[in-house]
Amino acid sequence: MNQADVSRLVSKLKINVLPKHRRLTNPDGPKGRMFRMQKTVTALFKHERLEVTRNTADEARGYAERLISEAIRYGDKHNATMELADFWLLEKQLVHKLFKVLVPRFENYNISYTRCLPLTPTYPCTKTDQFPKSLLELKGNPYPPIMPKDPHNGSLLHNILLEEARKEMRQTQYLETAKSIGKEDKSAWVVNEKAEDSGSSSEDERKKD
Amino acid sequence: MAVRNAWNSLKHCFNSFEEVLSVSLGLRYPYKPTYQAVLLGENNQQTTALAPQNSDPFGLGDGFLWAVPKHRRTIEKRMRRKFGAANLLRIRPRNDLTVCTRCGHHHEIGILCDHCYKKVQEETKLAQDLVQEKLGLSAVDKEVILLYENEAAPQDAQNKFVVEVPKPRPQWFSRNLLQRTTEVETPKAVAETNQVVKPADMG
Numbered sequence: 001m002n003q004a005d006v007s008r009l010v011s012k013l014k015i016n017v018l019p020k021h022r023r024l025t026n027p028d029g030p031k032g033r034m035f036r037m038q039k040t041v042t043a044l045f046k047h048e049r050l051e052v053t054r055n056t057a058d059e060a061r062g063y064a065e066r067l068i069s070e071a072i073r074y075g076d077k078h079n080a081t082m083e084l085a086d087f088w089l090l091e092k093q094l095v096h097k098l099f100k101v102l103v104p105r106f107e108n109y110n111i112s113y114t115r116c117l118p119l120t121p122t123y124p125c126t127k128t129d130q131f132p133k134s135l136l137e138l139k140g141n142p143y144p145p146i147m148p149k150d151p152h153n154g155s156l157l158h159n160i161l162l163e164e165a166r167k168e169m170r171q172t173q174y175l176e177t178a179k180s181i182g183k184e185d186k187s188a189w190v191v192n193e194k195a196e197d198s199g200s201s202s203e204d205e206r207k208k209d
Numbered sequence: 210m211a212v213r214n215a216w217n218s219l220k221h222c223f224n225s226f227e228e229v230l231s232v233s234l235g236l237r238y239p240y241k242p243t244y245q246a247v248l249l250g251e252n253n254q255q256t257t258a259l260a261p262q263n264s265d266p267f268g269l270g271d272g273f274l275w276a277v278p279k280h281r282r283t284i285e286k287r288m289r290r291k292f293g294a295a296n297l298l299r300i301r302p303r304n305d306l307t308v309c310t311r312c313g314h315h316h317e318i319g320i321l322c323d324h325c326y327k328k329v330q331e332e333t334k335l336a337q338d339l340v341q342e343k344l345g346l347s348a349v350d351k352e353v354i355l356l357y358e359n360e361a362a363p364q365d366a367q368n369k370f371v372v373e374v375p376k377p378r379p380q381w382f383s384r385n386l387l388q389r390t391t392e393v394e395t396p397k398a399v400a401e402t403n404q405v406v407k408p409a410d411m412g
Contacts, residue, residue, distance in 0.1 A: 047337050097349035105352070120316060120323040135321070142340075142353050143333045144382040146321060151310060 013071040014112040017062045022055050037063055040136075042090045042115075045097060048141035054118065057134035061087065061114050064138075068113050071103050105140050114138055117146065332379060340372050360384075 026032030040060035044050050052060065067088050074081040076099040085095045106113045114136060121132035135146060153159060215313035231237050289297070306315050316322040336355055344353075351370040356362060357378035362371060378384070 047336070047341070049333055091346075093344075093346055100350040101352055107380045118320045119326065120320055135326075142355050143336055144329050144379070146326060146329050 010066075011073050013062070013065045013069060015061060015065055016111070016138070017060075022059055024055060024059065037087055038090055041067065041088050042094060044138065045089060045094045045102070045135055046091060048138040049135065051119065051133050053131045053134055054134045057116050057136040061116050061136060062164075065096070065113055068102055068106055071098050072107055075099070102138070109139075112139070142170055328379075328381070332382065336372070336374060339374060343372050344370070 023030075024033045024036065026036060028035065036056065037049075037060055040050070040052055040056055041064050044060060044064055050057075067084060070081050070084055076082065080122050085098055086092075089095050089098065115138075117133055117135045119133045125131050137143075137146075137170075154163070228239060232239050305318045307318050308314070309316055309325060310321060312324045314322055314324040316324075340353055340355075349370075351368060354363065354366065354369040354371050355374055356371050357374050358376055360378065363369075
């Protein structure tokens with residue numbers, strides 16, 4: 001069967017995109033869902049860090065990454081890409097931002113352009129606003145980092161020094177045990193001799209009495 | 210009425226004649242009455258069962274009954290409902306909570322520590338508001354840089370959009386977030402070169 005090679009039509013994204021889009025609840029139905037996606041992507045590009053409900057964040061992430069990958073692949077002289085940017089970015093100053101700021105930033109990335117991390121849910125999660133949220137952000141943003149760096153990273157200087165100190169400690173302990181191998185007090189190990197001794201001593205005591 | 214009867218009998222005559230002629234000449238098979246199911250009996254021979262006369266006694270058509278038990282409740286289930294079971298009210302422990310290594314507060318595994326995040330959220334919101342105030346609706350064509358109180362602008366400030374934040378920089382928000390200590394990536398490659406890059410802009 002002569003199947004056309006469709007694997008290179010679109011850039012491969014470094015995130016997991018589900019095979020079917022989520023049917024997010026919206027009073028305006030699918031159109032409303034699409035509008036919500038547009039607003040979320042616009043807000044993400046504008047503020048670079050956003051708190052949204054989990055499913056919305058994951059959906060918007062896919063669209064945002066696709067938009068950035070298309071902009072990187074085709075640039076700003078490409079009509080179709082421009083139309084795409086025009087559709088997704090409801091505030092038009094962000095179209096400038098996409099091609100002038102984000103494309104140079106993400107050009108050489110071989111990782112995802114966005115980060116989506118879950119936030120603590122505010123129980124009870126009953127109303128729409130209180131549903132569990134996620135933090136959605138563009139990488140390389142100027143704001144303080146949310147994830148603390150791994151303190152157990154073995155390549156960090158202080159961890160290397162601590163590891164060496166531990167090795168030294170172990171070495172000294174081995175040396176001490178090695179030195180004391182032939183010099184142990186063996187009398188503690190033998191029980192019968194001691195019992196005999198105690199027996200004989202008690203006999204002596206009785207004789208004395 | 211009589212006319213109709215006559216017409217029907219005529220039709221029937223014609224149809225029988227047509228069938229006899231066609232089947233004998235081998236033009237087609239005889240029409241069979243409608244069967245409910247085609248059963249495969251022994252030796253895979255087709256046996257047939259005629260449809261019952263009264264297939265729709267309640268006149269429901271293709272409908273179905275709602276809110277009606279589909280199966281009989283087993284004695285085990287009945288006893289459990291009546292007398293309870295060991296794991297009826299399962300009070301399970303939460304094994305998905307852990308302690309944050311930075312602040313010591315508890316949080317769910319796989320989710321950001323709330324105490325740590327609140328700090329970051331406050332700072333981010335402040336910075337975001339200032340950035341948006343300064344940018345307005347003008348076309349964004351430069352990377353944004355945050356400059357806290359008593360800080361010198363970095364060397365490549367010409368190509369960046371500087372936003373001043375009127376407060377001292379928090380201890381936990383280092384300026385140096387992206388610079389590597391060496392130009393080369395893998396530790397082996399690092400060991401091979403004797404290159405040392407002094408990190409800049411350390412708070």
